[in-house]
Amino acid sequence: MTRLLYQGVPGVADSSASILFTSRVGPGAPGLDFETGDRTDPKLHEECGVVAIHNHAHAAHQAYLGLYALQHRGQESAGIATADGHHLANIKGMGLVSEIFTDDVLQKLPGHMAIGHTRYSTTGDSALLNAQPIRVDSTKGLIAIAHNGNLVNLGNLRERLERDGAYFQTTSDSEIIVQLIAHSAADTLVDAIADSLSQVEGAFSIVMMTRDRIFAARDPRGFRPLSMGRMKNPDGHETIVFASESCAFDLLRAEFIRDVLPGELVMVSQDGVTSRQFASGVPQSSCVFEHVYFARPDSRIFGRWVQESRDQMGRQLARESGVSADVVVPVPDSGVTAALGYAEQAHIPFRLGLIRNHYVGRTFIEPEQRVRDFGVRLKLNPVHNLLAGKRVILIDDSIIRGTTSRKIVRMVRGAGATEVHLRISCPPTISPCFYGVDTPSKRDLIAANQSVDEIRRYIEADSLAYLSLDGLLSCVQDDKKPGYCTACYTGNYPTQWVDVEDILPATVSS
Ligand code: SF4
Numbered sequence: 350m351t352r353l354l355y356q357g358v359p360g361v362a363d364s365s366a367s368i369l370f371t372s373r374v375g376p377g378a379p380g381l382d383f384e385t386g387d388r389t390d391p392k393l394h395e396e397c398g399v400v401a402i403h404n405h406a407h408a409a410h411q412a413y414l415g416l417y418a419l420q421h422r423g424q425e426s427a428g429i430a431t432a433d434g435h436h437l438a439n440i441k442g443m444g445l446v447s448e449i450f451t452d453d454v455l456q457k458l459p460g461h462m463a464i465g466h467t468r469y470s471t472t473g474d475s476a477l478l479n480a481q482p483i484r485v486d487s488t489k490g491l492i493a494i495a496h497n498g499n500l501v502n503l504g505n506l507r508e509r510l511e512r513d514g515a516y517f518q519t520t521s522d523s524e525i526i527v528q529l530i531a532h533s534a535a536d537t538l539v540d541a542i543a544d545s546l547s548q549v550e551g552a553f554s555i556v557m558m559t560r561d562r563i564f565a566a567r568d569p570r571g572f573r574p575l576s577m578g579r580m581k582n583p584d585g586h587e588t589i590v591f592a593s594e595s596c597a598f599d600l601l602r603a604e605f606i607r608d609v610l611p612g613e614l615v616m617v618s619q620d621g622v623t624s625r626q627f628a629s630g631v632p633q634s635s636c637v638f639e640h641v642y643f644a645r646p647d648s649r650i651f652g653r654w655v656q657e658s659r660d661q662m663g664r665q666l667a668r669e670s671g672v673s674a675d676v677v678v679p680v681p682d683s684g685v686t687a688a689l690g691y692a693e694q695a696h697i698p699f700r701l702g703l704i705r706n707h708y709v710g711r712t713f714i715e716p717e718q719r720v721r722d723f724g725v726r727l728k729l730n731p732v733h734n735l736l737a738g739k740r741v742i743l744i745d746d747s748i749i750r751g752t753t754s755r756k757i758v759r760m761v762r763g764a765g766a767t768e769v770h771l772r773i774s775c776p777p778t779i780s781p782c783f784y785g786v787d788t789p790s791k792r793d794l795i796a797a798n799q800s801v802d803e804i805r806r807y808i809e810a811d812s813l814a815y816l817s818l819d820g821l822l823s824c825v826q827d828d829k830k831p832g833y834c835t836a837c838y839t840g841n842y843p844t845q846w847v848d849v850e851d852i853l854p855a856t857v858s859s
Pocket of ligand 1: 572635636637638639781782783784785786834835836837838
């Protein structure tokens with residue numbers, strides 16, 4: 350049974366009081382529903398997806414559908430807040446969107462406006478308390494906020510706000526923004542929001558809601574995607590929607606309008622849509638890994654279709670590091686589009702030689718390595734008759750620690766492949782991310798510690814090649830726009846504030 354947290358829900362006792370006065374949460378905190386994420390999970394994780402709905406008779410249900418489409422951006426907790434012009438209700442829980450928001454629960458969320466959030470979080474920080482949206486009764490009125498990304502000047506801001514008398518109820522970045530809004534000297538709410546956003550540094554795509562307005566904003570560098578769309582309703586009125594990825598619009602039958610611009614604050618009210626820049630003149634640095642792995646291929650982000658970018662990555666990889674082989678096999682699901690591009694470019698047959706079981710639960714949270722090994726076999730299974738006696742090119746989107754890649758190479762060879770050549774559709778990951786992606790620190794990134802040939806030997810492949818940085822950028826840019834963050838491949842961070850401990854040169858392991 351999923352435990353839910355209710356705030357301001359008509360006819361339901363507020364469950365926030367006993368929890369919101371807990372200053373900090375973590376493993377073992379009494380009365381809290383949490384799960385422990387495992388940092389040895391082989392894939393990198395996005396932390397969040399957000400959605401907002403303005404002016405729809407069933408706003409909560411629309412937010413649910415939007416979150417359902419964004420489930421790949423976070424599977425640990427989800428929440429929806431709604432407003433009807435007078436009240437602002439919020440329900441959130443641990444688990445998948447469909448587990449939390451049954452019809453019964455959705456019916457408790459009245460109103461024509463909604464914001465929603467789905468979250469992946471890291472060890473010790475995954476409590477229900479930090480699930481979003483966060484609903485705060487501030488000096489500027491009731492505000493609900495949902496945030497995708499990661500602020501990098503948190504410590505300084507928090508200290509300053511605490512000196513000014515702020516009392517923090519969560520460890521979430523989002524609350525920093527709400528506290529800045531509450532402490533802003535600006536007269537109007539929209540000025541206070543713009544003022545607070547101009548003080549935070551890092552990655553944020555945010556949706557906010559008051560009793561009668563929706564706000565959406567992106568950080569000045571545009572790290573994370575956020576798109577705006579519209580729905581025409583049968584009675585002629587228009588619904589404005591925002592979502593982390595445009596794939597959410599398809600499920601909502603909404604039309605894509607445009608991306609929220611870096612440094613832009615959009616406000617939607619009964620009077621229509623208005624917009625202002627709260628920051629400008631900062632070079633754009635959108636996360637290139639969104640195109641490589643995070644975003645769904647049926648989404649359009651940063652002005653490009655993800656499917657097109659991944660197809661190009663596969664083609665470029667074939668041009669840069671072709672090898673004679675019989676079949677091209679993707680590591681599903683994320684390697685599929687790049688593998689199709691590679692196969693077409695190289696004129697080598699594409700085969701689904703590895704099958705993914707989509708119904709495996711979160712095996713990665715098991716603490717024992719033995720169980721994790723089993724987890725890879727639970728998730729992937731080789732198709733023996735496609736692989737036996739074949740020279741195989743395997744296409745994947747990243748190698749983080751190398752342990753999973755080695756298991757997959759062994760799996761393919763164990764199915765009878767005579768050669769296994771691994772091709773990666775991005776450059777080696779050598780540095781951690783501070784902008785909302787859960788990466789291991791440098792010492793745990795295999796490419797930060799070993800040469801490509803050492804990695805090849807470790808994973809037991811016949812050959813290994815990565816896409817070059819220039820090759821990657823050529824697949825995601827039109828006329829060199831937009832600018833991309835490539836810090837996890839280069840160590841060059843677009844912001845000043847990073848955790849120096851985490852980016853110190855890695856110790857070369859033996
Ligand atoms: S460091 Fe890597 S994952 Fe993080 S924002 Fe930059 S490109 Fe994306």
